Amino acid sequence: MLIFGVVIYPAIELVRASTGEYSITGLRRGSNGVENYANVLSHPALGTVLVNTLIWVVAVVAITILLSLGLAQFLSKDFWGRRAVRWAVLVPWAASLVITSRLFTLIFDYYHGILNVLLTKLHIISEPVDWLGDDTWTMPSMILVGVLVSIPFTAYVLLAGLNAIPGEVHEAARIDGAGPWQAWRRVTLPLLRPALLVSAVLNMIYVFNSFPIIWTLNDRNPGYTHDTTITFMYKLAFKSADRDVGMSAAAGVFNVLLILVAVVLYLRLVKWREEDA
C-alpha cells in the first residue's frame, strides 16, 4: 500500500501527465501522445541545460567528496572541542536550503554583498565582481554553495567509515614500515570504499535533483543560461512561454531516466576499476 502510494501512483501520474495536452491554465484538454517528449527534445535550450547539469553534478560531487575526506580525517582525530566542531559542521546541513541560498544571494550581491567588500579590502580584487550576474561566475558561485551544503552529510558518512576501520590495521601498517601517506593510500582508502561509494551515489542523486540553490541564486538571470534539468522542468511548467505541464512532466520522465543512467554508469565504472585492481 505504502509502496503503491509513494512510488507507483506518482509514477503513473507523471507518465499520464507527460502524454497529456494541457492548456496554460493547467486544464487537461486530452492526450497528445509523445508530442511532449518531442517538444522537450527539440527545445532550443536543451543542450545548454544538459551541459550545465553535467558540470553542476560532477563538480559539486567531486569537490564535496575531496573536501569531506579531509574534514572527516580531521574530525576523527581527538582534539579539544571536537564535539563543538562536529556540531558546527552539521549546521549548514540542518538549515533549509532555501534559506541558505537566499543568504548567499545577499553575500554574493554586487552592491551590498559582504564578499565583494571583503575581497576588495584584502586587495584580492580591485573591482566588485558580479558573482550571480556575470556569466563566468554564476556557475562557480552556485557550485560553491552546493559544495558547502553537501559537505556535512558526506563528511559524516566518511567519518562513520573511518571509525569503522579497526585501529589494529593502522598499527600493523606502521609496523610494516609504511609512512603516513602510504598507510592512508594503501590501507585507509580501500577500507573507506563502501562509504565513498554510498556518499558518491547518494550525492549524485541529491545534487542532481537539487532545486533551491539553482533556483534561488539564478532567478534574476533571464533565459536558460545557467539552468539544470530540474529548474528547466520548473520553468517549462510555470515560468517560460511554453508554460506547459505536459512538457514539464515529459522532461521529468527524462530526468528520472537520466539519473538512473548516471548512477548505473557510475556503479559500472567503480566495479570495472575494482576488477582491474
Added chain:
Amino acid sequence: MGAIGKARWFARLAGVTALALGLAACGGGTGADDADNSGGGDSAKEIKVVIAEYSKDHTATFWNAFKKTYEDKTGVKLNLQIISWNDIDQQASTMVQNGNPPDILNLNAYASYAKDGLLYSSDDVLTDSVKSDLIPAFVKSGTYQSKMYGFPDLSSARALFYNKDLFAQAKIASPPKTWDEFVADAKKVQALGGGKIGYAQPLGPEEAQAEYSIWMFNNGGDWKTDGKWTINSAKNVETLQFLKDLSTKDKVTQNNPGKTNRTDGAFPLFTSGKAGMIVGFGPLQGDLDTKYKNVKYGIAPMPTKDGSAPQTYGVTDYLMAFKKKGNQDAIKKFYELYYAKDQVNTWIKSEGFLPVTQSGLQEFSSEASLKVYLDTLPNIHLTPTDDPAWDKIKLAVQQNLGTAVSPSGNPQSVLDDLQKTAEAGG
C-alpha cells in the same frame, strides 16, 4: 560490488528511483477534465478564495477581517488562502490541473482561464451598480470576447521617481521631460561618483514587461496596434535600443540591468539613496515615507522621446470567479461586499495602490500625494491582458527581454522572436 551485496544494491536503487520519481512527479497530478462539475449541492456552504499576497503587513489583516464580515453577513464559510506572488501561478495551475480550482482567484492574468471556459462573466456574478461603478479602462482590460471575466481588485500606475538631493548636487533644476534630457540628467548624477547611479533599471525576469512597457508607451509604441501584434515595430526596437544604450553606451545605469529585478535589485538602490531616478509606484512611495525617510524624493511624469504628452503605464490585477455547481450565489455576495466602498477602498489604501472604481476615484481625490497618478488613471495604458496570447507572451518577455540589453544583446532579434511567439498564438 564490493562490500554491499548485489540484491541490496537493487533494493537501494529501487528506493532511489522511487524517490526521484516522487520528486519529479511534484509537477504532476490528475487532470481537470471535470472542473465545473465539482462542488455540488444547490448552494455552496463554503467557498475557497485564493488571494495573492501584496504585502506581509496588510494583506492578511484585510482579508481576515473581510472573511469575518462576509461570513457574518451570508452564513457561507469563506475558506481563505493567501499565497505569495512567487508561487501563486504554480499553485493556481496545480489546483486547476487537479480539478479543484478555487471559487475566487486573485491573479494578474485571467484571459486564458476565460478562454478555457472556466470563469463566470460579469453578467453572472456582478450587480448592475458594481458594473457601472468600475473605471471603463479596467472594464476594457477585463473583457475577453465582449464579455467581462476579469474583475479588477486594485490598480497601480507608474511614474518617474527622482532623488531630490542627488538632483541638487548635480545641479539639475527640474525632472527631465524628454529622453535627451533624461540621459543628460542621468549622466550628471552618475558623474557625482561615490557609487551614485543615474538610473536604476530593472529588466530582469521579475517584471521586465513593466519596465519596458512604460518606455515603449512614451515613444508612441504599443504591444498591439489595431488588434495586431506590433511587438517588433520600428518604434519598439528603437525603445529597446535606447534602454540598452543606457547601460552599454551612456553608462548611466547600475551594473547588469538585464539581470536586475525590481524589488530586490533596483528598489534598494533607490531607497538607499544611490540611484538618481527609477520608475516607481505607490508601494515604493509608502516605503520611502515610512522606512527610508532620509531619501528626499520627487515624483514626475515619465519623460517622452520627443517631449509630447507623457503616457502612464498602469497595472491591474483581477479577482476571477470559477464556475462550479451551486457557488454562483455565494460568489455574487462576495463581489457585492468586496466592491462596497468601505471594503475595496480600505484594502487599496492599506496596500498603497490606486482605486478601480469611480467612487474610489472620488474618495481618493483628496489625497495630494496621489494626484500625479489619479489624474492619469482614466486614460491609463495597460498591457493587453484581454488577449489569452498575452499570458504566454508576458512570460516570454520576462524570461528573454533582459538578454537584449546585455553588451552582446540584440534588441531587434529579441523583439522579432517575441513577435513570432505572439503571432503563433502565444
